[in-house]
Amino acid sequence: MNRLPATGPRPRVWAIGISRLRDLFRDIAAEYDDRADLRLVSRGYEQAVAEIAAAGPTRPDVVVAAGSNGAYLKARVDVPVILVAPTGFDVMQALARARRDADSVALVTHGDTPVEMRRFVSAYGLDIVFASYQTAQDAEACVLDLRDRGVRAIVGPGLVTDLAARFGLASVFVYSRPSVRAAFDNALEIVQATWRETQRRQRLDSVIQHLRDGVVALDAAGRVEAINQRLAAVLGVDPSSAAGRPLAELAPDIAVSMPAADGESLETVRGVSYVVHRGPLVDNGETTGAVLTFQESRAVERLDRTLRSRQRAQQFVARYRLDDLIGACPEIVRVRQLARRYAKSDATVLIRGESGTGKEMVAQGIHQESARRDFPFVAINCGAFPETLLESELFGYEEGAFTGARRGGKAGLIEAAHRGTLFLDEIGEMPLPLQSRLLRVLQEREVVRLGATEPTRVDVRVVAATHRALTDAIAAGEFRADLYYRLNILNLAIPPLRERGADILPLAAELLVQAARREPRVAARVRTVDDAARVLDPVGEPLRSHDWPGNVRELQNVIERMAVELADADARQMTPDVLLSIAPELFESPRVSAQRALTLRERRRHADADEIRAALDACDGDRERVCELLGISKTTLWRRLSAADDGAPRSVRRPRDAQRG
Structure with missing residues (x-):
């Protein structure tokens, strides 16, 4: 047996017995002094029940009793009752002693005589009379009946043997010290198991009380084993009084609507929508109940928005560096030099260049070279949103600022770029009303959300880009001059691809290597820039002579077509005829410039x-x-x-x- 530690709390054990059993309890009580708080109670039946009820906080953890007294207590008290059970050896010894005193012997038991005893007596050919009783009154009538039938010795529990002695019969007490010790040991094991189960339930209750969702654990019969305060408040019940009661009784609407099998469903409880999850409670590999969690659908929606915003925040990073800006012509070398110089400053930068020249790549490179590199790089295309949506995206809004505004409000992209870089692409397309709000951000370094009255301080470095001539837009009244002067502190112009003839083939080779990495069938042929240059060599002249109105973006599209063509025909070389079939626009007559080309x-x-x-x-x-x-x-x-x-x-x-x- 696993003994309880002597230093811990000792189980309270009450040994309830009268007559001879009481004396036997007293004889062995000292053996359990270090393992239990043992109390001997010389009362039985109604008196014993009353004493247990009156004990209050000192009530026993377990009761040890025997015979009809034990059966009576077991049916009437709410603590475990361990019955002293005679062993086969006890019965054999008692019958042998009785046979020495008399020829006619009866074995009297409480309740029906166990089949094992009958088989034992039959196996040894003993002439034994069997009798049983249910109550104390039955016991007296049973003993008198046996005496009238000529029985001279009775073997049985204490009540029966006392009656036999009173009526002049020989008697032998059937219980022994080993059987009483076994009952005490079983009682201590029951207490240990009960305490372990109580600790497990307390841990379970402690866990579920700290959960933000409503939780209830049910046994196999649908009775509540544990429920947390959050769900109890929803149901309007006391958690302490809910344990042991059927859920169908506490909350019929939940019992009807909850999932019948393990899984999730959307249910309405007391007018509130919940995501209800049902899972099994398993003990020793067997399902012994179920656990239900109730999560408000609004909380799920809020969590989803939070996760989306976090994922969005993780996207606020710069992927390109200035070294990724490929080219060796003097103009591109100059761009890289100026960008590195500007990166050391916090002044606003205006990047000018046609669409597709790599303005955002340069902006990201400036961010990567700056002291703000460890903070967000937030990019937004000012021409890609309607005015109202662009305003809420840039400046954010407070709860209730407009119909459909998110609960709790939302921080704008300017706030998201705090301590980092805000890249405003196509700044020339920004509506005039928003230009004045942006000007205030640049001047005061603070932003006011839609619907808010208090400004929020921000620390951002602004990089803007445009393909338009902003001075012409100012003259046409489409762009504020004061905003232009705020943006155009540091100026950077990126030349179009048609003015970078020497860079076209190196740039095309690098783009082909990148395309090959995405296409395994091409990767075997194009592993390095030198491999790509050899593949592109036969079509170098058409690539160099094209005007490239779409700049690098157009070149990238043509290279992607080449990669697809090479993947479909590995043995096929890239020749002018092949290029003509996939990119005929490269062979069209170049546009005649309306003005003299600058040197x-x-x-x-x-x-x-x-x-x-x-x-x-x-x-x-x-x-x-x-x-x-x-x-x-x-x-x-x-x-x-x-x-x-x-x-x-x-x-x-x-x-x-x-x-x-």
Whole structure:
């Protein structure tokens, strides 16, 4: 047997017996002093029941009794009752002693005589009379009847043997010390098991009380084993009084609507929609009950929105670096140099360039080179949203700001970019009403959500990009001049692909390597940039001579078509005829320019002049500050501005109002 630790609480055991059983209890009680708080009770039947009921907090954990007294207690008290049961050896010894005292012997038991005893007596050919009783009154009548039938010795429990002695018969007590010890040991094991079960239930109850969802555990009969406070409050019941009661009695509506099998369902309980999950309770591999969890559908929706927002936040990262901007022509080298220089500053950057030239790649590269690299890079296309939606996306909103506003409100992308970089692509497409709100963000570094009265401080670095000539948009009244000057502090122009002839084939080779990684059938042939260059060599001239109005994006599309063609015919080489079949637009006549094409030197002069004019605008015409910012002398500043204005044709010169400073 597993003994309880001596240092822990000791089980309270009451040994209830009268007559000879009481004396036997007293004889062995000392053996259990270190293992139990043992109390001997010399009362029986109604008196014993009353004493247990009156014990209050000192009531026993378990009761040990025997015979009719034990059966009586077992039916009337709510604590475990362990019956002292005579062993076969006890019966054999008692019968042998009785046979020495008399020829006619009776074996009297409480209740029906066990079949084992009858078989035992029959096996040894003993002439024994069997009798039984149910109550104390039955016992007296039974003994008198046996005496009248000529029985001279009776073997039985204490009540029967006392009656036999009173009526002048020989008697032998059937219980022995080993059988009493066995009853005590069983009682202690029952207490241990009960305590373990109580601890398990307390742990289970502690766990479910801390859950945010409603939880109820049921036994196999549908009775409540445990219920947490959250669900009890919904049902309007006391958790302590719910244990042991059928769920169908506590909440008939739940019992009717809950899932009949393990799984989930959407149910309405007391007017509230819940996601109800049913799962099995398993003990030793057998299903002994079920556990039901009730989660408000609104909580599920809120969790889903939270997860979506977290996933969205994880997407606010920059994937490209400036080294990913492929090209060795002087213009691209200049772009990388300026971008690295601008990354060291927190000033706003305006990136100009046609669609598809890689403006966002440069913006991400600036972020990656800056001190804000460990914080969000949030990009939004200002031309991709309707005005109202763009406003809520950028600035966020408070709960109830408009019909359909999310409960609890929502932070805008400006707030999401806190401590990081906000990239405003196609800034020239931003509606005028929002331009004034954005201007305030740039000036005050604070944002006011829709429906809010208090501003929220933000620390963001803004990088904007456009393919439009914003000065023309200002002249047309489509763009605010004050916002333009706030954005155009640092200026960066990305040349179109048609002006980067030497970069077209290296860029195409890199794009083909990237496409091959996505297409295993091409990867075997194109593993490196050198492999890609050999594949593209036969079609180099058509690629170089094309005007590329879609810039790098268009080149990428053509390369993807090549990869598909190479995957379908591994032995087929990329020739001009093959290229003509998949990209006929490359062989169309180039568009005739409406104006004289600028030379490479002229384009560089104008790029320098644009940068100087942007700096002059930002510094309010203070040339000394501009020279200090750009690291040039006043003479160089004047010469570059004059060279750009004098060397350019009239059609490409800036308006006079853009040449201030």
